[in-house]
Amino acid sequence: MSTPPSPHPGYQQTPGAYPQQPGPYAQQAPGPYAQAPGPYAQAPGAYQQPAPGAYQQAPAPYPPQQAPGGYGQPQAPYQQAPVDHSRPAPYQQAPAGPGCEVCGAGPATRVTIRGHQGMLIVMRNLWRKGTFCQSCALAVFRKMQSDTLAKGWWGPMSMIITPITLLINLFALSKIRKLPAPTAALGPGLDPGLPVFRRPAGMFGLLPLSGFGVVFLFVLVVLATA
Structure with missing residues (x-):
């Protein structure tokens, strides 16, 4: 006995509209999205490595070895001349300690040199105090001593004061003689000049000084024989 055909034939898939047809979702065919050779392709030679020597460093205008006389070792005309240390320069740096108040040289010391001027009725005592080097102090001493020899005797009391003043100045002279020769002067100093007894005032003062010595x-x- 044969089976009749099913009344619901729709459950069986029959070839029809459902099978996938080649269309827009199939494999994309070569089309406008493929990059065509054009302006975005690197042009031959545009960004290629430059030719040898294009960006190489050009030879420097100044050679690596510095030329003599530029910023290197100065040549002979600019080298410092040798210093002669045998003679002290007149304007060297002053040594430590007080300097002479006249010329600024050193070493110097403080001295007081006295003088006296006698007249018939009145008299005058003089002095010069200061810090002097040997040359300036000796100049002041010779001037004050020679003037005292010539002008210090002419008064009653001056006959006694003048020899005392001359004797006190001799102690100052011994202090001056102990000073070394001055160095590093900052300006002109006093000229010591001639010694006391080679000056006109000093030679004239020998007369009253000799008279005082005889009287003394x-x-x-007299006192020894009294």
């Missing part, structure tokens, strides 16, 4: 010796003899 006479007094000593």
Whole structure:
């Protein structure tokens, strides 16, 4: 006995509209999205490595070895001349300690040099105090000593004060003689000049000084024989 055909034939897939047809979702065919050779392709030679020597460093205008006389070692005309240390320069740096108040040289010391001027009725005592080097102090001493020899005797009391003043100045002279020769002067100093007894005032003062010496010796003899 044969089976009749099913009344619901729709459950069986029959070839029809459902099978996938080649269309827009199939494999994309070569079309406008494929990059065509054009302006975005690197042009031959545009960004290629430059030719040898294009960006190479050009030879420097100044050679690596520095030319003599530029910023290197100066040549002979600019080298420092040798210093002669045998003679001290007149304007060297002053040594430590007080300097002379006249010329600024050193070493210097403080001295007081006295003088006396006698007149018939009145008299005048003089002095010069300061810090001097040997040359300036010696100049002041010779001037004050020679003037005292010539002008210090002419008064009653001056006959006694003048020899005392001359004797005190001799102690100052011994202090001056102990100073070394001055160096590093900052300016002109005083000229010591001639010694005391080679000056006109000093030679003239020898007369009253000799008279005082004779009187003094006479007094000593009288006192010794009394």
